[in-house]
Amino acid sequence: MSELSLGIAGGGIAGLSVALALAQIGHKVAVYERAPEFLSLGAGVQLGPNACRILAQLGLLDHVSKVAIKPQHLFIHRGSDGAVLVDLPLQTLATQRWNSASLVIHRGDLHGALLEAARANPRISISNGARLVDAHDMRLGIDLHLDINGATEIRHHDALVAADGVGSQLRGRFDGGRGLRDTQRIAWRAVVPAGDAPAFARSASTHLWLGAAAHLVHYPLSGGTLINVVATTSAMAKRLVAGDYDAASDDADSQRHLAQSFENFSKEAKQLLAAVTSWRMWPLFDAAPLSCLAHGHIAFAGDAAHPMVPFLAQGACQAIEDAGALAASFKRHPQQPREALAAYNGLRLARASRVQAASRRQATIYHLSGFPAQARDLAIQTLGPMGMARGLDWLYGAAA
Ligand SMILES: Cc1cc2nc3c(=O)[nH]c(=O)nc-3n(C[C@H](O)[C@H](O)[C@H](O)COP(=O)(O)OP(=O)(O)OC[C@H]3O[C@@H](n4cnc5c(N)ncnc54)[C@H](O)[C@@H]3O)c2cc1C
Numbered sequence: 001m002s003e004l005s006l007g008i009a010g011g012g013i014a015g016l017s018v019a020l021a022l023a024q025i026g027h028k029v030a031v032y033e034r035a036p037e038f039l040s041l042g043a044g045v046q047l048g049p050n051a052c053r054i055l056a057q058l059g060l061l062d063h064v065s066k067v068a069i070k071p072q073h074l075f076i077h078r079g080s081d082g083a084v085l086v087d088l089p090l091q092t093l094a095t096q097r098w099n100s101a102s103l104v105i106h107r108g109d110l111h112g113a114l115l116e117a118a119r120a121n122p123r124i125s126i127s128n129g130a131r132l133v134d135a136h137d138m139r140l141g142i143d144l145h146l147d148i149n150g151a152t153e154i155r156h157h158d159a160l161v162a163a164d165g166v167g168s169q170l171r172g173r174f175d176g177g178r179g180l181r182d183t184q185r186i187a188w189r190a191v192v193p194a195g196d197a198p199a200f201a202r203s204a205s206t207h208l209w210l211g212a213a214a215h216l217v218h219y220p221l222s223g224g225t226l227i228n229v230v231a232t233t234s235a236m237a238k239r240l241v242a243g244d245y246d247a248a249s250d251d252a253d254s255q256r257h258l259a260q261s262f263e264n265f266s267k268e269a270k271q272l273l274a275a276v277t278s279w280r281m282w283p284l285f286d287a288a289p290l291s292c293l294a295h296g297h298i299a300f301a302g303d304a305a306h307p308m309v310p311f312l313a314q315g316a317c318q319a320i321e322d323a324g325a326l327a328a329s330f331k332r333h334p335q336q337p338r339e340a341l342a343a344y345n346g347l348r349l350a351r352a353s354r355v356q357a358a359s360r361r362q363a364t365i366y367h368l369s370g371f372p373a374q375a376r377d378l379a380i381q382t383l384g385p386m387g388m389a390r391g392l393d394w395l396y397g398a399a400a
Pocket residue numbers: 009010011012013014015032033034035044045046047130131132133163164165166167168169187189230282301302303304310313314315316317318319
């Protein structure tokens with residue numbers, strides 16, 4: 001088999017996972033990353049068993065596991081009094097029911113592990129300061145128009161995977177003009193030194209606290225030395241735009257909005273929130289599913305393909321699933337990039353769209369108030385851990 005030359009726009013979790021998956025099956029991959037250098041951005045990321053199975057196929061799970069934590073339980077709390085609505089034995093379920101691990105990891109550690117593996121792979125080249133500006137699909141392959149450190153260059157490849165995140169350069173060509181949707185929700189992210197956090201937040205478990213118009217997620221990171229805290233609120237008057245990630249939140253209006261959103265939460269939840277000294281804000285945008293993830297010699301992966309709200313903790317996991325599916329598709333069509341990308345669409349479109357829609361639904365379910373919230377809490381208690389596990393089989397299970 002002669003190798004193909006594949007271009008990837010973006011060197012985030014999606015771009016690097018795809019690069020590793022395609023290099024592993026013998027293709028030559030060029031990653032073009034806009035940023036002049038990689039920075040350790042973001043905070044914690046949960047990696048469900050569906051992503052961990054693919055990391056295992058890429059030979060990366062052991063390495064990633066060394067810098068990750070395996071949360072033993074997922075506790076869902078009623079925000080107002082802290083009552084545990086359900087205690088899901090997450091790790092036992094992951095290994096026995098979903099056949100892999102469930103991890104939490106700092107995004108920087110995950111990205112670092114992927115980058116180290118990509119840099120060590122002679123089939124992968126990585127160019128920083130290389131921004132995809134345009135792409136012209138040809139009868140054979142595709143020309144990428146790049147801005148490389150200020151100079152315009154054209155590079156020809158057999159196919160392009162656009163993994164350039166939520167603000168993807170090319171996605172707008174294929175989304176029917178619908179663009180991104182502002183969900184009017186803000187994720188406030190912080191990491192707290194474990195020593196400053198209350199004891200309940202330090203155990204190796206993930207906690208989700210549900211309240212009216214706000215919810216809180218936390219878990220330990222980085223060998224348990226840090227606690228990752230994500231507080232999500234809705235309807236803040238101050239408007240942020242899609243590119244405004246990692247925005248500072250020290251102004252009085254933002255702080256007031258956060259305090260008001262959590263004022264009816266329990267003493268314990270407020271204790272953890274009070275331990276945070278610096279929040280960063282992430283406005284949450286998603287989009288309606290694309291009608292097709294592949295067009296000629298272009299395919300989309302990661303947030304460029306299926307931007308979603310993080311309420312099922314699946315954005316990075318779906319990016320990793322994309323990588324696994326692209327490798328399977330190129331294995332089936334080793335010399336026919338268009339056919340491989342069409343096969344990739346066939347493997348991924350329905351599932352990724354379902355995860356997008358389910359994530360969006362969670363946004364409503366998490367922030368219910370009054371009687372609907374009581375009904376939700378009762379439903380969670382009635383389902384219990386095994387009912388909840390059954391409800392997650394489609395997402396985490398072996399068929400995924
Ligand atoms: C609050 C919050 C919590 C989250 N929690 C989880 C979680 O628990 N589990 C989970 O699975 N996911 C989670 N996610 C989602 C996850 O972080 C993202 O889905 C994932 O990181 C997307 O990866 P990506 O590589 O597709 O995009 P990005 O990480 O955005 O990477 C895109 C890359 O492309 C580069 N780029 C952009 N434009 C160009 C261009 N024109 N040319 C070249 N390069 C370009 C960018 O510089 C960047 O490096 C969370 C997200 C948020 C906001």
